[in-house]
Amino acid sequence: xxxxxxxxxxxxxxxxxxxxxxxxxxxxxxxxxxxxxxxxxxxxxxxxxxxxxxxxxxxxxxxxxxxxxxxxxxxxxxxxxxxxxxxxxxxxxxxxxxxxxxxxxxxxxxxxxxxxxxxxxxxxxxxxxxxxxxxxxxxxxxxxxxxxxxxxxxxxxxxxxxxxxxxxxxxxxxxxxxxxxxxxxxxxxxxxxxxxxxxxxxxxxxxxxxxxxxxxxxxxxxxxxxxxxxxxxxxxxxxxxxxxxxxxxxxxxxxxxxxxxxxxxxxxxxxxxxxxxxxxxxxxxxxxxxxxxxxxxxxxxxxxxxxxxxxxxxxxxxxxxxxxxxxxxxxxxxxxxxxxxxxxx
Numbered sequence: 001x002x003x004x005x006x007x008x009x010x011x012x013x014x015x016x017x018x019x020x021x022x023x024x025x026x027x028x029x030x031x032x033x034x035x036x037x038x039x040x041x042x043x044x045x046x047x048x049x050x051x052x053x054x055x056x057x058x059x060x061x062x063x064x065x066x067x068x069x070x071x072x073x074x075x076x077x078x079x080x081x082x083x084x085x086x087x088x089x090x091x092x093x094x095x096x097x098x099x100x101x102x103x104x105x106x107x108x109x110x111x112x113x114x115x116x117x118x119x120x121x122x123x124x125x126x127x128x129x130x131x132x133x134x135x136x137x138x139x140x141x142x143x144x145x146x147x148x149x150x151x152x153x154x155x156x157x158x159x160x161x162x163x164x165x166x167x168x169x170x171x172x173x174x175x176x177x178x179x180x181x182x183x184x185x186x187x188x189x190x191x192x193x194x195x196x197x198x199x200x201x202x203x204x205x206x207x208x209x210x211x212x213x214x215x216x217x218x219x220x221x222x223x224x225x226x227x228x229x230x231x232x233x234x235x236x237x238x239x240x241x242x243x244x245x246x247x248x249x250x251x252x253x254x255x256x257x258x259x260x261x262x263x264x265x266x267x268x269x270x271x272x273x274x275x276x277x278x279x280x281x282x283x284x285x286x287x288x289x290x291x292x293x294x295x296x297x298x299x300x301x302x303x304x305x306x307x308x309x310x311x312x313x314x315x316x317x318x319x320x321x322x323x324x325x326x327x328x329x330x331x332x333x334x335x336x337x338x339x340x341x342x343x344x345x
Contacts, residue, residue, distance in 0.1 A: 245325075
């Protein structure tokens with residue numbers, strides 16, 4: 001301390017070192033940290049199947065009884081429904097309408113279980129385990145056929161999930177950087193448009209980068225590079241636009257809100273580590289409606305299922321993107337930020 005200045009007390013130094021605003025932000029970070037732990041552990045610590053869809057092919061005289069027996073299993077592990085024939089059962093798996101199918105052998109005691117490991121190897125294994133117990137009780141056995149095996153470079157089926165996570169990270173980070181460097185809320189609507197245009201250009205670059213990495217570079221995912229590029233760009237822009245909207249609404253706290261939504265809630269519920277039937281009800285319910293889950297579903301559908309069942313996740317991403325864009329422009333028009341001073345102002 002200078003000899004001419006009065007010595008300040010610890011309380012005064014503490015107030016200068018940690019302002020009330022900084023203290024509240026630290027408390028917020030603590031909440032996010034604990035939320036992260038609760039969300040990830042809560043979603044992933046105890047997977048068990050819940051109403052995992054299964055098509056059942058069996059003669060009429062045993063079909064209804066078999067379906068009722070499967071649907072009466074403890075904890076509602078299966079959601080069985082009768083279908084007309086084996087071709088229908090196979091098509092429903094390939095169209096992602098069911099996760100598995102049981103082909104009952106009316107002339108013997110060995111049935112066949114159809115699964116698709118590309119939908120999630122953990123779920124396929126859980127269904128096999130469940131059916132082992134059911135068949136043993138009936139004095140029957142079964143063989144398993146994997147209709148959609150995982151690519152050689154995607155051994156655990158996680159590449160679609162990690163691609164979506166990486167795209168989401170890029171989206172909220174670039175929006176956060178633009179906000180921190182030039183003011184969380186743009187100074188006027190024109191600057192908001194410019195910021196959104198920069199985000200769009202970044203999204204295009206990030207989308208092609210992600211598609212090339214998981215495709216030709218690492219051979220982790222099969223499927224159309226162009227389609228994966230489009231999905232990637234849409235995921236990045238949707239997450240980035242919503243993050244920008246949060247910043248316009250809540251200033252720097254909006255970054256924390258984005259982390260809560262896309263990291264704390266979005267990642268564990270995305271259906272990457274465990275498919276939805278293996279997750280608890282809360283995460284199973286929110287996953288398909290967040291960009292993480294929609295991006296994971298789209299990447300998986302493009303890579304393994306010839307683009308089936310993509311309408312819903314595409315609409316989810318489009319809605320997030322449009323809402324983020326509109327909120328950003330409207331809030332900036334109503335409450336323009338100070339922004340960064342321009343030369344000559």
